[in-house]
Amino acid sequence: xxxxxxxxxxxxxxxxxxxxxxxxxxxxxxxxxxxxxxxxxxxxxxxxxxxxxxxxxxxxxxxxxxxxxxxxxxxxxxxxxxxxxxxxxxxxxxxxxxxxxxxxxxxxxxxxxxxxxxxxxxxxxxxxxxxxxxxxxxxxxxxxxxxxxxxxxxxxxxxxxxxxxxxxxxxxxxxxxxxxxxxxxxxxxxxxxxxxxxxxxxxxxxxxxxxxxxxxxxxxxxxxxxxxxxxxxxxxxxxxxxxxxxxxxxxxxxxxxxxxxxxxxxxxxxxxxxxxxxxxxxxxxxxxxxxxxxxxxxxxxxxxxxxxxxxxxxxxxxxxxxxxxxxxxxxxxxxxxxxxxxxxxxxxxxxxxxxxxxxxxxxxxxxxxxxxxxxxxxxxxxxxxxxxxxxxxxxxxxxxxxxxxxxxxxxxxxxxxxxxxxxxxxxxxxxxxxxxxxxxxxxxxxxxxxxxxxxxxxxxxxxxxxxxxxxxxxxxxxxxxxxxxxxxxxxxxxxxxxxxxxxxxxxxxxxxxxxxxxxxxxxxxxxxxxxxxxxxxxxxxx
Numbered sequence: 046x047x048x049x050x051x052x053x054x055x056x057x058x059x060x061x062x063x064x065x066x067x068x069x070x071x072x073x074x075x076x077x078x079x080x081x082x083x084x085x086x087x088x089x090x091x092x093x094x095x096x097x098x099x100x101x102x103x104x105x106x107x108x109x110x111x112x113x114x115x116x117x118x119x120x121x122x123x124x125x126x127x128x129x130x131x132x133x134x135x136x137x138x139x140x141x142x143x144x145x146x147x148x149x150x151x152x153x154x155x156x157x158x159x160x161x162x163x164x165x166x167x168x169x170x171x172x173x174x175x176x177x178x179x180x181x182x183x184x185x186x187x188x189x190x191x192x193x194x195x196x197x198x199x200x201x202x203x204x205x206x207x208x209x210x211x212x213x214x215x216x217x218x219x220x221x222x223x224x225x226x227x228x229x230x231x232x233x234x235x236x237x238x239x240x241x242x243x244x245x246x247x248x249x250x251x252x253x254x255x256x257x258x259x260x261x262x263x264x265x266x267x268x269x270x271x272x273x274x275x276x277x278x279x280x281x282x283x284x285x286x287x288x289x290x291x292x293x294x295x296x297x298x299x300x301x302x303x304x305x306x307x308x309x310x311x312x313x314x315x316x317x318x319x320x321x322x323x324x325x326x327x328x329x330x331x332x333x334x335x336x337x338x339x340x341x342x343x344x345x346x347x348x349x350x351x352x353x354x355x356x357x358x359x360x361x362x363x364x365x366x367x368x369x370x371x372x373x374x375x376x377x378x379x380x381x382x383x384x385x386x387x388x389x390x391x392x393x394x395x396x397x398x399x400x401x402x403x404x405x406x407x408x409x410x411x412x413x414x415x416x417x418x419x420x421x422x423x424x425x426x427x428x429x430x431x432x433x434x435x436x437x438x439x440x441x442x443x444x445x446x447x448x449x450x451x452x453x454x455x456x457x458x459x460x461x462x463x464x465x466x467x468x469x470x471x472x473x474x475x476x477x478x479x480x481x482x483x484x485x486x487x488x489x490x491x492x493x494x495x496x497x498x499x500x501x502x503x504x505x506x507x508x509x510x511x512x513x514x515x516x517x518x519x520x521x522x523x524x525x526x527x528x529x530x531x532x533x534x535x536x537x538x539x540x541x542x543x544x545x546x547x548x549x550x551x552x553x554x555x556x557x558x559x560x561x562x563x564x565x566x567x568x569x570x571x572x573x574x575x576x577x578x579x580x581x582x583x584x585x586x587x
Contacts (some may be wrong), residue, residue, distance in 0.1 A: 050397070050584035051558035053268075055114045056563060057543035059399040061124045062325035062351060062359055072117050072251065073258065078266040078292045081520040084110045084403050086447065087286045087296040092122030093433050094425040095122050095302035096250050097440025099257055105448060108262045109293050112286065114561065116268040117254065118247055121304050121563075124401040126323055126363045127431055128337050129163060129242040131156035133180055133407040134430040137207045138200075143408050144457065146210075151457040152410070153211040159437035160242045163249060166403050172252030175352060176244040179336050182223065183236040194234070197341045201236045213299035214239045225333030228388040232340070243349050246433060268585075271307065272567050276421050283423045289568070298447050301416070302422045302439065304432075305404055305552065306566045309533065311417045312406075312460050313565050316427055318346075318359065318552030322377045322542075323363040325351070326385055327393035330358050345542050346384060357393065358578045360385060366403065370549030374400070374542040404428050404565060411435045413442050413458035423447070424460055453555055490539065491515070493525055502539040502546065502557060504528045512536050513573055514546050516557045519557050524580050525573040532566035546570055558584035 052056060054069045085108040099109045113119070131153055133140060141149040160178070167176045183204070186195035200215050208215035209580070215238035222233045257263045270289040276282050277295075284299035301307060330353075338348035344366035353359045362385055365377040378398045385392050393459045406412065406427040413435065416424045423446070425439035438454065445452040490503035494515055497503055502516040512528035514537055526546070528536050535550030545562065546555040553566035559581040561569045565572070569585060572578035 046557070050556065050558055050560060052558065052560045052562050052584060053119060053296050055119055055123060056121060056402075056554065057124065057545065058557075059398060059543060060397060061323070061399045062361060062397040063123060063127070063245060065325075065359070065397070066352060067245065067247045067251065073254065073269040075113075075265045076118065078112065078269040078288055078290065078294070081293045082110055082264075083109045083295045084264075085296060086298045086300065087112065087284065087294040088300045088302055089274070089286065090120065090302035090304070090308075091254075091265070092120045092302065092304070093246065093250060093436030094122075094439045095300070096253050096257070097437050097442050098300050098302055098425075099263065100253050101440040101444035102447065102476060103257060103263050103273050105444060106262065107444075109264070110296070111263070111265040111489060112269045112271055112288065112294065113265070113267045116267050117265075118250055119562075121401050121432065122250060124307050124399055125246055126347060126349060126361050127243050127246050127351060127433070128347065129244065129434055130181060130239065130337060131160060131213060131240065131434070132183070132208075132339075133409065134405075136200075136204050137204055138410050139210060141207065148410070148457050149207070149549070150211055151454050153213060155438045155442075155454045155457070156431065156434045157240065158213075158441065159434035160240065162437050162441070163244060164242065166253060167244070167249060169215075170252055170256050172249055174245045174248035174252060176242065176249070177335070178240065178242045179236050181241040181337040181339070182221070183339050184232050185234060186232070186340045186345075188231050189233055189577075196402060198234055200341075201234070205236045205238075208236075208238055223336065223338065225328075225391070226388055228386075229388050230387050231387075232562065243337065243351075248466060256423075269398070270561070270568070270585075274307065274422055276419055282421050296481070298421050298423065300425070300443055302436075303564055304402070304428075305426050306416065306424045307564050307567045308416075309565070311550055312412045312424065312426060313413075315407055317405045317407070317577060318369040319366045319405065320369055320374070320400050320547075321363055321366045321403050321538075322374070322381060322400045323359050323361055323398070324378055324381045324385075324395050325359040326382065327353060327357040327399040328360045328389060329393075330356060331389055332391050333358075333360065333389060346381070352552050353396075356465045359396070360389065360392065368539040368549070369402065369552040369554070370540070370547040374540060377542075402554070403430055403432075404429070404552070410457050412460040413439045413462050414446060414455055414460050415562045417461050428439075488536075497523075500544070501541060502544070504536060504539070506536075514570065516577075522556075522576065524577040526555075526577050526581075527571040527573050529571075529572065530566055531568050532564075537570070560584040
């Protein structure tokens with residue numbers, strides 16, 4: 046029997062630290078859909094948003110069918126850094142300038158709800174997932190005395206004031222230093238704020254999923270890739286979800302909990318797509334304060350901790366983000382390791398390295414609710430670096446809307462919101478930058494297939510012919526795919542860190558075997574020869 050494709054377990058060649066104590070082999074197995082089904086709600090995607098929406102609906106008596114294109118938890122939720130934070134990437138001063146004081150307040154209230162909701166559910170269901178509340182610290186990227194440090198301090202004081210206005214207990218503390226920071230780099234001074242949390246995301250999601258599978262009004266099907274979600278009818282509308290196998294789920298409401306909606310543009314055009322990098326490095330247990338830590342660099346470094354063994358914990362550090370398919374991944378893990386060792390001299394071995402994907406709306410607010418132009422189809426996208434809390438927020442907000450209950454947060458997250466005047470220049474600049482990525486039609490990564498080192502890939506762009514994505518496996522066997530992303534025909538790029546094909550236009554991704562692992566593209570990368578077709582079939586086999 047052929048070996049199972051790694052991309053059925055996760056959306057990269059690398060493995061996140063979470064499998065250290067919760068390996069892929071522990072995950073439940075479900076069967077593909079084999080018949081047409083009628084139900085109340087169809088949830089597409091088995092990550093934090095899909096599981097949270099399903100949980101809230103099932104608790105309220107709604108019949109739910111969950112569909113997953115690959116295996117359970119194979120998307121981005123299992124590749125996060127595990128933070129649950131009410132502090133958002135833009136900062137609240139900036140968010141208030143974009144969405145108003147009321148919008149900033151709703152962001153605080155909803156993320157605080159999500160932090161507490163994870164704790165409540167963990168306790169109710171008896172899920173041992175390392176959930177704990179702890180403080181967050183924001184520090185300058187600059188050392189004391191360097192140019193830039195004082196400017197950061199000024200912004201810190203303004204941000205702390207705004208956080209307190211919004212109900213987050215925060216203060217600027219001059220000279221503040223984290224316990225266990227014993228390196229020579231001096232970045233003292235910080236905003237400190239309370240009420241943050243962290244947990245083991247896959248243990249939590251598997252615990253909720255276990256409860257769901259025990260309920261009579263829940264079904265789950267894996268390796269059941271969704272190819273279309275449509276509304277039918279005029280007055281009494283219903284949604285029809287069609288899978289790659291041709292089987293359908295007809296439902297009153299459908300929820301696309303797929304990181305990014307499976308559609309051409311709309312909200313997809315209102316987001317930027319980034320790769321972010323993480324490592325897990327051993328530190329002696331208890332040697333460093335348990336906290337969430339962020340610096341002011343753009344992109345910033347972020348730090349938190351998880352269990353390793355009786356002797357050590359893992360310090361997780363992430364950062365070095367870049368736009369999908371537009372920069373090299375080279376040197377990013379090494380920079381993260383160097384950053385840690387310069388500040389925490391007790392750091393030991395690096396045991397895990399992985400990367401994930403972030404979706405950033407141009408107005409700093411996620412899109413959660415009814416999709417544009419639709420009344421029975423819901424989406425959750427635009428995590429903005431807070432995908433775990435946004436997924437939990439989606440659970441309540443979407444369930445409330447489906448049940449006809451008013452939820453104040455819909456004013457902030459409504460996907461149908463009208464762009465403000467201040468948002469339009471950013472959208473135009475983003476669109477221009479995206480359109481320049483079609484320049485890859487004129488570029489070739491390799492001149493000849495012989496140029497490829499085994500275990501790598503590259504785009505061969507012959508004159509007057511369709512660009513070809515060529516992968517050479519470790520044994521030197523060659524596989525050829527179309528290099529055109531099936532979404533909007535952008536030319537994909539080779540991601541050496543994850544051995545994947547990434548589209549620089551709207552962030553779709555495909556395994557080296559052509560398996561679709563990230564939307565908005567719905568399908569796989571088309572094979573261009575028999576070898577690639579066999580590899581794709583093996584990689585996506587149900």
